[in-house]
Amino acid sequence: MALTKEEDIQMMLVCKTHLGTRNCDYRMKRYVFRRTVDGIHIIHLGKAWEKLMVAARMIVAIENPSDILIASQRPYGSRAVLKFSQYTGASPAAGRWTPGTLTNQITTKYMEPRLLIVTDPRTDHQSIKEAAYASIPVIA
Secondary structure: OOOOHHHHHHHHHHOOOOEOOOOOOOOOHHHEEEEOOOOOEEEOHHHHHHHHHHHHHHHHOOOOHHHEEEEEOOHHHHHHHHHHHHHHOOEEEEOOOOOOOOOOOOOOOOOOOOEEEEOOOOOOHHHHHHHHHOOOOEEO
């Protein structure tokens, strides 16, 4: 069932995905629609929807789901990583990231994914750096 952009944005509004936090990183300013009186940033859902569609196209372009690696070092992201990998067949990396997973071929945990998905670019910076060395595209 294909939904239109307007229907998707309506569903995002109902789920309150447009509500951000009081803190706003300078890299996120272009995705902020405005700021409320109490200081909460409102995310521009049109731009967020476009980025979601780009990410969805990247994921769909990979034929074998086990070639997708999903990583999260945050405790709240671990459950989402495990659920996503359970339903899609992707490879999870929840918890501590072992350095050299993408670059050191001697290690037992060495992997060669075609796509890396991380939940938080700040905490998962090691995996992003290794993916850059190995020329692996990243969705963060």
